[in-house]
Amino acid sequence: MPIxxxxxxxxxxxxxxxxxxxxxxxxALFLQAFLPRRFPFFSIFDLPLLVTxxxxxxxxxxxxxxxxxxxxxxAQDMLGAYPIGIYGIAKTVVxxxxxxxxxxxxxxxxxxxxxxxxxxxxxHAAVYFTVARGMVNMTLNWSWSRGILAxxxxxxxxxxLYFVLDKFKQRT
Amino acid sequence: MExxxxxxxxxxxxxxxxxxxxxxxxxxxxxxxxAENTRLIRIWAVDAITPFERALVWAQNGGSxxxxxxxxxxxxxxxxxxxxQQIEQMRLEQVRLSEDAEQxxxxxxxxxFKEQVIARTVPAxxxxxxxxxxxxxxxxxxxxxxxxxxxMAVITAGGIVGKVLRVYPSTSLVLMxxxxxxxxxxxxxxxxxxxxxxxxxxxxxxxxxVMSDEKVEPGDTVLSSGGDQIFPKGLPVGTxxxxxxxxxxxLNIQVKPATDLSRLEEVLVVTEKQEHNAVVxxxxxxxxxxxxxxxxxxxxxxxxxNGAAAATSAPGNNRVAAPAQTANPAAKPQTPAATSxxxxxxxxxxxxxxxxxxxxxxxxxxxSDGAGSTGTSPHGVDDGGKPTASQAPKKTAPHVASGEAALxxxxxxxxxxxxxxxxxxDRPKPAxxxxxxQPFATEDGPH
Numbered sequence: 001m002p003i004x005x006x007x008x009x010x011x012x013x014x015x016x017x018x019x020x021x022x023x024x025x026x027x028a029l030f031l032q033a034f035l036p037r038r039f040p041f042f043s044i045f046d047l048p049l050l051v052t053x054x055x056x057x058x059x060x061x062x063x064x065x066x067x068x069x070x071x072x073x074x075a076q077d078m079l080g081a082y083p084i085g086i087y088g089i090a091k092t093v094v095x096x097x098x099x100x101x102x103x104x105x106x107x108x109x110x111x112x113x114x115x116x117x118x119x120x121x122x123x124h125a126a127v128y129f130t131v132a133r134g135m136v137n138m139t140l141n142w143s144w145s146r147g148i149l150a151x152x153x154x155x156x157x158x159x160x161l162y163f164v165l166d167k168f169k170q171r172t
Numbered sequence: 173m174e175x176x177x178x179x180x181x182x183x184x185x186x187x188x189x190x191x192x193x194x195x196x197x198x199x200x201x202x203x204x205x206x207a208e209n210t211r212l213i214r215i216w217a218v219d220a221i222t223p224f225e226r227a228l229v230w231a232q233n234g235g236s237x238x239x240x241x242x243x244x245x246x247x248x249x250x251x252x253x254x255x256x257q258q259i260e261q262m263r264l265e266q267v268r269l270s271e272d273a274e275q276x277x278x279x280x281x282x283x284x285f286k287e288q289v290i291a292r293t294v295p296a297x298x299x300x301x302x303x304x305x306x307x308x309x310x311x312x313x314x315x316x317x318x319x320x321x322x323x324m325a326v327i328t329a330g331g332i333v334g335k336v337l338r339v340y341p342s343t344s345l346v347l348m349x350x351x352x353x354x355x356x357x358x359x360x361x362x363x364x365x366x367x368x369x370x371x372x373x374x375x376x377x378x379x380x381x382v383m384s385d386e387k388v389e390p391g392d393t394v395l396s397s398g399g400d401q402i403f404p405k406g407l408p409v410g411t412x413x414x415x416x417x418x419x420x421x422x423l424n425i426q427v428k429p430a431t432d433l434s435r436l437e438e439v440l441v442v443t444e445k446q447e448h449n450a451v452v453x454x455x456x457x458x459x460x461x462x463x464x465x466x467x468x469x470x471x472x473x474x475x476x477x478n479g480a481a482a483a484t485s486a487p488g489n490n491r492v493a494a495p496a497q498t499a500n501p502a503a504k505p506q507t508p509a510a511t512s513x514x515x516x517x518x519x520x521x522x523x524x525x526x527x528x529x530x531x532x533x534x535x536x537x538x539x540s541d542g543a544g545s546t547g548t549s550p551h552g553v554d555d556g557g558k559p560t561a562s563q564a565p566k567k568t569a570p571h572v573a574s575g576e577a578a579l580x581x582x583x584x585x586x587x588x589x590x591x592x593x594x595x596x597x598d599r600p601k602p603a604x605x606x607x608x609x610q611p612f613a614t615e616d617g618p619h
Contacts, residue, residue: 026220032303033311034225038232040434043305043375062182070189078217080302081309081337081347085197089190096186128306135194136201140306140352143373150305 014058014169024165025051025072033079044150046121048072050158052091053120054165056098057107065102069095083136090127094120110159117158121151215340218311222343225300226313290404292444293327294318296344298436308351308375309334312439315342323402325442331408331430332356332396333439344441348433349409350377357399358409358427360388366397369409369427375434377410379425386423388415394427404445 016024028047036043052072056065073091077084098120101107107116125147132138296312314320316339326333326346334348349356350371358369358379367382379394392412398405410427418424 029303030221030224033221033300034228036301036303037298037310037436043301046305048303063185066182066186066189070193074193075217076303078214079221080304081307081345081351082353083197083200084213085193085200087304088193089197092186092189092193096182100182131197135197138353141373146374 012171013060014171016055016058016168016170020168021055024168025055025068025075029072029075029079032076044153045157046124046150046154047161048076048087049091049094049121049124050117050154050161051165052095053098053117053158054162056095057102057116058165058169060099060103062096062099062103065095065097065099066092067095069093069098082132082138086128086131086136089131090124093127094124097123110163113159113162114155117155118151121154122147125151214338218340218343218345222299222311222313225311229297229299229313289446290442290444291446292442293440294320294443296320296326296439296441298439299343302345306373307353308348308371308433309337310346310348310436312344312346312441313342314441315340315344317341319443320344320441321443325403325407326439327403327407327442328431328436328439330432331410332403333431333433333436335402336441346439349429350375350433355400356403356409357397358394359397360412361393361395363387363392366399367425369394377427377429379412379427380418380422382423382425384417384421384423388412388423388425390414404442 025048028051032045032047052065052069055068059065059068069091070088072095073088074084076087076091080087098116101116105112107113125142129140129142132140294314296314296318298310299313300311302309302311312326320336320339322336322339324336326335332349334346334351334354336344337347338345347354348371349369352371352373354369354371356369357366359366360379360382363386365382365386365388367379369377369379372378382388390412394409394412396403396405396407396409408430410429412425413428414426416424416426
């Protein structure tokens with residue numbers, strides 16, 4: 001699974017049409033809210049996170065990535081029960097990190113995407129728990145077994161999802 | 173300075189965006205008493221998502237109803253028969269429970285207890301979730317337009333679900349009991365030990381704050397204690413499935429929720445609770461035994477001239493007339509002597525009640541109508557001031573009501589008692605004069 005260092009000239013930067021830019025995150029949020037009620041196991045996935053990572057890595061622009069992450073995270077917060085901003089902060093960091101990584105590494109192949117998604121899932125969880133416990137004083141507990149399992153599940157789903165979303169990429 | 177910002181432009185923007193969000197969080201945490209400061213943007217998000225969820229739920233329900241009501245009718249007849257049998261069993265159980273409740277009411281009145289009952293509920297449909305594995309909450313399709321308010325209890329027929337956390341005009345967010353931030357006052361049914369019910373990261377439910385030297389066993393039932401002022405006392409919460417030593421001196425008690433929280437479809441929101449002193453109804457009531465007696469085959473009731481010479485069942489009828497078994501509460505009751513079997517009747521065993529408190533020790537309120545009753549048994553007092561069979565001038569009343577004897581055995585045909593039963597369809601089924609202790613009055617019809 002090669003994760004190759006790529007020079008700036010070799011990097012392909014993609015953009016997306018407006019309907020895709022808005023519609024895909026909204027669809028991800030909707031499915032995330034709706035599907036777990038019908039399929040309880042689905043709650044282990046974090047579709048908004050996967051969409052954040054995908055857009056950030058494809059655009060390869062840290063500013064664009066962090067704003068994408070912030071917007072999706074805040075929208076997810078608005079639907080949740082906890083204070084607004086916990087997911088926002090976590091996904092801002094992930095968006096920034098994924099786009100920065102995408103600007104330096106070729107993350108177009110499945111293996112690289114799997115590892116990157118797993119890594120960013122754990123980063124996301126770490127930031128989320130840090131903010132939730134440190135700032136909001138929520139009594140959340142971290143379960144390593146569940147965290148790793150959920151990270152792997154999200155990584156596998158992410159690889160499949162990215163290949164579908166690749167169809168919407170437009171070369172700049 | 174400008175060159176530094178330009179050089180680290182991306183990082184600067186990241187820090188700025190994070191700072192703004194942290195600031196927003198800090199404001200919310202400071203004003204956490206009410207979530208009004210974020211209400212507007214939450215409404216936007218909820219309004220954007222929930223219409224699609226409603227539409228999908230509606231389409232899904234329509235499709236499944238079509239399938240269930242028109243195409244998938246195989247085995248319905250057998251199921252119907254089975255359900256009818258189940259209804260009969262439950263009716264009998266209801267009679268027994270209402271009798272127990274009656275007794276509990278009297279005792280509560282004796283002690284001037286405040287009791288809290290569910291007065292009104294609103295049925296609602298689950299249309300979505302918060303969309304996160306880290307928070308366990310659901311959206312329901314009823315909001316402030318239907319009278320929902322924050323901190324209302326959400327339950328199902330099986331047990332408690334959670335509480336209303338946020339209310340929007342036509343939607344509400346419900347925090348479930350398996351969320352890590354939820355806390356429900358709970359107690360163990362047998363030992364009455366109280367604790368706090370919380371969720372875990374895995375979505376399980378644990379009972380905390382029970383001392384490790386207490387005896388708790390898997391299988392014990394957990395009920396709401398009412399201590400949280402949200403859930404009325406006594407609602408089913410779940411069953412203990414695992415007990416292990418926890419942190420400090422407390423047990424770690426894992427509870428299986430009474431309701432399957434991952435597959436909720438319809439819930440009830442408790443919109444009104446009533447708290448009042450336990451009062452025994454002063455209106456004309458029918459005793460549980462009488463209700464049962466009506467359901468069992470008997471000769472028609474005859475008007476009785478003298479209370480002492482009460483009517484007995486006719487020869488050949490295999491049931492002896494139970495005390496005050498007439499549907500008309502005004503009918504004169506019978507003395508125990510009057511219950512002696514005639515030829516052909518089955519002899520019943522009269523067992524004394526266990527309650528042996530002399531009436532003199534009971535305040536008048538305990539015996540709802542006094543009327544010279546000795547009132548040794550909770551069953552021995554009939555409203556309307558008429559003594560029943562168990563009100564014979566004895567300190568310990570014979571417990572002779574056939575219905576009670578049969579029911580206390582947990583079977584329609586109790587030990588030592590033969591009761592001829594007719595098919596269920598032949599029996600008259602009067603409506604209970606007094607419903608079960610906590611009827612869920614609903615504002616809407618079922619979905």
